Amino acid sequence: MAKTFTHHFNTALFNGTVAVNTGLFINGQWLNSLNGDVIVVINPADGETLTEVAAGNAADIDLAVQAAKRAFKTVWGLKTPGHERGRLLCKLADLIEKNHDSIAAIEALDAGKHFNDVRRIDVQNSIYLFRYYAGWADKNHGKTIETSGAKFAYTRHEPIGVVGLISPWNYPLVLACGKLAPALAAGNTVVLKPPEVTPLSALMLAALVKEAGFPDGVVNIVTGYGSTAGQALIAHHDVGKISFTGSTPVGRKIMETSAKTNLKRLTLELGGKNAVIIFDDADLEQALKWTVMGVFGQVCAASSRVFVQEGIYDAFMERFVAAVNSMRLGDGFRADVDQGPVVSQEHLDRVLNYIESGKREGARLVTGGTRAGGSGFFIKPTIFTDVRPEMKIVRDEIFGPVGVVAKFKTEEEAIEFANDTFYGLTGYFFTQDLNRAIRVSNALEVGSVYVNSTLFNAPQVPFGGFKQSGQGKELGEHALETFTQVKAVHINLGVKL
Structure with missing residues (x-):
């Protein structure tokens, strides 16, 4: 049974107790890693150990991917209408707002950030992201296309399926939400690999996903090292897309792995020297x-x-x-x-x-x-x-x-x-x-x-780099394009051979 990390804050800016489950969140359940490995989480403000979280490996990633694959086919994707996906995203936003200060406190503790900044910027933007993409969930429309009187042609914007999300350690909450919200709004199921250095806010988010009522397997969160859990997610043949935020050297490795496996679609938000x-x-x-x-x-x-x-x-x-x-x-x-x-x-x-x-x-x-x-x-x-x-x-x-x-x-x-x-x-x-x-x-x-x-x-404005700062866009309407695939349908209205 996965353990719970409990921390009592008694500061001028926040006073309260926050609890975080430190296991893997797979198929709606909290699990220890299959091999029992853990990651030590350090408080950067004093160098002391905060807690340990489960360290998932390739077998844990496969378990999460299979859960996401089943959920996509049975309870999500084309099985759940857009307005219902939007309702759940709004519910998740409401729960983040309800737990606003607790989430800000654990994020500030874990990442060494200022509590007021996290509260005002990171958490508030996370709420906004889910509400923004909730509004898009039933508006990701295709087009009818005129060709000739003998054909009816149209396009559908369909979800990709299982997508892998890898978020960075500097903005672990809001950048994870910036991937989760459009991926879920478009109808995908997800496996999120949070940063091993700052994993706690993602685990808090997992508990709120469960409370919001998302079907089991739609959102899976696997903590682990990039070289093991991250690499296994990138290489998995049942993952159709990777959205990664991190360094340019790692972005290159992700492109190589995609080319060598199943040609995953990629969104890469990489480095900058601005x-x-x-x-x-x-x-x-x-x-x-x-x-x-x-x-x-x-x-x-x-x-x-x-x-x-x-x-x-x-x-x-x-x-x-x-x-x-x-x-x-x-x-x-x-x-x-x-x-x-x-x-x-x-x-x-x-x-x-x-x-x-x-x-x-x-x-x-x-x-x-x-x-x-x-x-x-x-x-x-x-x-x-x-x-x-x-x-x-x-x-x-x-x-x-x-x-x-x-x-x-x-x-x-x-x-x-x-x-x-x-x-x-x-x-x-x-x-x-x-x-x-x-x-x-x-x-x-x-x-x-x-x-x-x-x-x-x-959140409404696209973000992403030129040159070696990456490819694809996050945020805004453009992010939805990266989490969908366009299908063209041609209907013969009477042409006979």
């Missing part, structure tokens, strides 16, 4: 605030390359460094904290190695650059200047509190700098010139452009 451009006509105060917020997160869309026009460079840098130096590090359940820890010891070591490479390659360290004192996986917000395009800190996705700053002269030069990367996820810039806003938006080689803000998403 630029923010600050033109000399920008509202400097707003540009500063948005840039400070956007540079330092553990997020693929972080604006970690900052390009500032030379006429305002000195004024911007003075205020930017002062703002960064005033950032307060600490546990996310304290109101007076601006930045939490990185997610793990392994990731802390990785980020510190990048900082050392910047020093070795001759970049100028302006501030930060070291691990913060005390327990937990904290790194001081770090800024480098005097960087060159070939430096690792300029080329590679660091995924931590490290930003590089350079100056530019002209609009053309800024665009060239911003596009000088094999990534193409997001781009940001600040200007008061409407003509420039349109010109630069068109010129940036990225999937999403934000003018006069950094990352500021909405």
